[in-house]
Amino acid sequence: DSGVTQTPKHLITATGQRVTLRCSPRSGDLSVYWYQQSLDQGLQFLIQYYNGEERAKGNILERFSAQQFPDLHSELNLSSLELGDSALYFCASSVGQGNGYTFGSGTRLTVV
Amino acid sequence: GQQVMQIPQYQHVQEGEDFTTYCNSSTTLSNIQWYKQRPGGHPVFLIQLVKSGEVKKQKRLTFQFGEAKKNSSLHITATQTTDVGTYFCAANTGGFKTIFGAGTRLFVKA
Numbered sequence: 318d319s320g321v322t323q324t325p326k327h328l329i330t331a332t333g334q335r336v337t338l339r340c341s342p343r344s345g346d347l348s349v350y351w352y353q354q355s356l357d358q359g360l361q362f363l364i365q366y367y368n369g370e371e372r373a374k375g376n377i378l379e380r381f382s383a384q385q386f387p388d389l390h391s392e393l394n395l396s397s398l399e400l401g402d403s404a405l406y407f408c409a410s411s412v413g414q415g416n417g418y419t420f421g422s423g424t425r426l427t428v429v
Numbered sequence: 430g431q432q433v434m435q436i437p438q439y440q441h442v443q444e445g446e447d448f449t450t451y452c453n454s455s456t457t458l459s460n461i462q463w464y465k466q467r468p469g470g471h472p473v474f475l476i477q478l479v480k481s482g483e484v485k486k487q488k489r490l491t492f493q494f495g496e497a498k499k500n501s502s503l504h505i506t507a508t509q510t511t512d513v514g515t516y517f518c519a520a521n522t523g524g525f526k527t528i529f530g531a532g533t534r535l536f537v538k539a
Binding site: 319350352357358359360362365367372373375407409416417418419420421422423 | 462464470472473474476517519525526528529534
């Protein structure tokens with residue numbers, strides 16, 4: 318157990334639907350990052366939050382949004398889902414900027 | 430924008446052979462991190478390099494940061510089947526964004 322908790326582990330949904338992925342960072346970590354990993358591909362940075370504030374944005378689609386709550390957990394919302402959104406979505410956390418990341422086990426999203 | 434190139438994309442080795450993956454950045458880096466992702470698993474942090482020319486060792490793994498802080502390498506001596514997985518470098522230029530390389534997938538044949 319890495320200390321970063323992601324739920325659900327698996328999600329199967331239909332095109333056009335909306336889903337929410339949840340992440341609880343490791344205790345004491347203020348930064349939360351979201352990454353997308355398509356089958357056998359690299360890690361695409363989506364977005365970062367630090368202590369509730371958005372700090373950096375990557376290649377995140379407009380259909381996707383995220384937030385970090387006062388208790389530091391984060392949610393990634395994916396809407397108007399397309400087949401191409403099927404991927405592993407990882408959440409990671411760190412104490413601050415420039416430190417190693419601790420990744421959660423990921424949520425495997427399948428859009429059918 | 431910042432780009433991180435990682436080579437090779439794949440590497441097949443016989444158990445006992447050495448393995449090296451390289452990471453190159455188009456810009457000077459503040460630090461570089463290395464991660465390992467086992468098949469079906471999540472990335473696990475291995476190490477962070479910060480200083481120019483830094484060399485760090487973890488058992489059979491040797492990590493180097495280039496003098497110009499634009500490149501890095503991970504070398505595994507005498508690979509074992511437990512080394513199988515994808516190795517990612519992750520580069521930071523001092524801002525809030527850390528860019529991951531595409532990864533090198535290592536296959537080890539017993």
